[in-house]
Amino acid sequence: MPTALHVGQKGFEAFLAKEAGSPLEKGPGWVLSQEARQDLCFAHLSLLEPAVFEAPTANALAGKIADFFLETSRSERYEAPWPLCFEAAGAEGLSARARTVEKAFLEKTSRMARVMKLAEQGRPGPGESRGLFVHFVDFKRAFASRRAFGGGQRRMADDAQAPSRSYLKVEEAYLVLGEAPAKGQSVVDLGAAPGGWSFSAAKRGARVLAVDNGPLKGGAAEHPLIEHRAEDAFKFKPAQRVDWLFCDLLEEPRKALDLLRRWVEAGWCRRFVVNLKFGRNDPLPLLREARGLETLCRALKARHLYHDREELTLTGILKP
Ligand SMILES: C[S@@+](CC[C@H](N)C(=O)[O-])C[C@H]1O[C@@H](n2cnc3c(N)ncnc32)[C@H](O)[C@@H]1O
Structure with missing residues (x-):
């Protein structure tokens, strides 16, 4: 055996x-x-x-x-x-x-x-x-x-300009996925504040729409490639398909997973990095549900990252 x-x-x-x-x-x-x-x-x-x-x-x-x-x-x-x-x-x-x-x-x-x-x-x-x-x-x-x-997990190096420790998670997620945002690409970052993930994409030259009622800080505040929108992530719809969906909402993980499913089914993004905060609950049922997205994705990876705590991160590339 x-x-x-x-x-x-x-x-x-x-x-x-x-x-x-x-x-x-x-x-x-x-x-x-x-x-x-x-x-x-x-x-x-x-x-x-x-x-x-x-x-x-x-x-x-x-x-x-x-x-x-x-x-x-x-x-x-x-x-x-x-x-x-x-x-x-x-x-x-x-x-x-x-x-x-x-x-x-x-x-x-x-x-x-x-x-x-x-x-x-x-x-x-x-x-x-x-x-x-x-x-x-x-x-x-x-x-x-x-x-x-x-699994691709690894301890990442911090950046003094990054406004949050969350920055390390998205940097690690790129390694798992095998791709990172590139110059000229578009990113929607839902639950962006204080801006670690947005900063990570913008420092690579991507244009970011950062959606959150909270303020952006540090290297994300006033960054020329980051536009801040004080809106509700669940109501937000992109004007056109974007290269990346980032989502790191402090919300019930099932709600965040439903939101991801809506984006994937509508084809609103080409790739995604989504963090699900399972807290003290058993993450296994959530994980099984998340894997249901596999049929719509060319690559779907669910990882408990080195920098994750009571949360897990989904990365994926949509089928063309
Ligand atoms: C963990 S923080 C995000 C950290 C961010 N990824 C970073 O790198 O700095 C979670 C964020 O989700 C935001 N959030 C929670 N519910 C939201 C909603 N319905 N719409 C927009 N933002 C929301 C909170 O305001 C909070 O700023």
């Missing part, structure tokens, strides 16, 4: 377990599931069919992981860069442990100089990739696999 170790944000493992199905074991920020499902909202990285290694010392763990890597590399051809990802979540000091084991692993595999020169350390990009993925669940136990699925 294929298994997967899904890694997500600490504190959200109950949702991750529900979404992954058939959980065998879980801990802070991770779930081991009997099913190897991919493309989960609450998983940032899924190690597919992982092996588990246990040893009392960092050196012994590194030796076991190096043996696993050598063994599974025999029939492998390394012609291009490949991801090498050692990670940990949960207990304090576990990340340092992962780094120590990674260092010892690199020493033990140094005789494979040509292969190791192609290794790119860190999280893989979105989608399935082949490499070596190691996740520590405690000091003596790590899961390792040669295949993983990345």
Whole structure:
């Protein structure tokens, strides 16, 4: 039976377990599931069919992981860069442990100089990739696999001119989608204030209609590419189809999802980034409903972003 170790944000493992199905074991920020499902909202990285290694010392763990890597590399051809990802979540000091084991692993595999020169350390990009993925669940136990699925989540760099932390979410959403607003494109930003998302699009040269009764601040206030409209997002209709719909409303998530459905069905936008704030409610029914939009989209991704809290983000490109 294929298994997967899904890694997500600490504190959200109950949702991750529900979404992954058939959980065998879980801990802070991770779930081991009997099913190897991919493309989960609450998983940032899924190690597919992982092996588990246990040893009392960092050196012994590194030796076991190096043996696993050598063994599974025999029939492998390394012609291009490949991801090498050692990670940990949960207990304090576990990340340092992962780094120590990674260092010892690199020493033990140094005789494979040509292969190791192609290794790119860190999280893989979105989608399935082949490499070596190691996740520590405690000091003596790590899961390792040669295949993983990345959701595309990543910690983003802030911009001093951005008026809100929300800015980081939309920046991260572009990575998940694989596209960002470009110069000359049009954006409608519903629930725009204080303007983090609008600022993010405008700094790339897009023209933004920022809809919110609240004021824009910081780099979004008086920005020449941002027009502020003090209107109700639910009543707003664009004069013509826009390149991007942004929606980050402090509203009941079902209402925001209905609003997105209306925009998608009417074809009022080409792409979207929409944040749904589920608060203390179970987000799984909402997620199932959101996935119903898949028939109208070329790419629909639902992600619990690195910068999301009790909310999730939908990104999509409409079918032509
Ligand atoms: C989380 S904030 C948006 C933050 C923004 N994305 C940013 O980057 O700065 C939510 C916003 O939704 C707005 N909002 C809530 N209901 C609205 C509605 N019906 N119409 C317009 N704006 C609304 C609130 O005024 C608030 O400014």
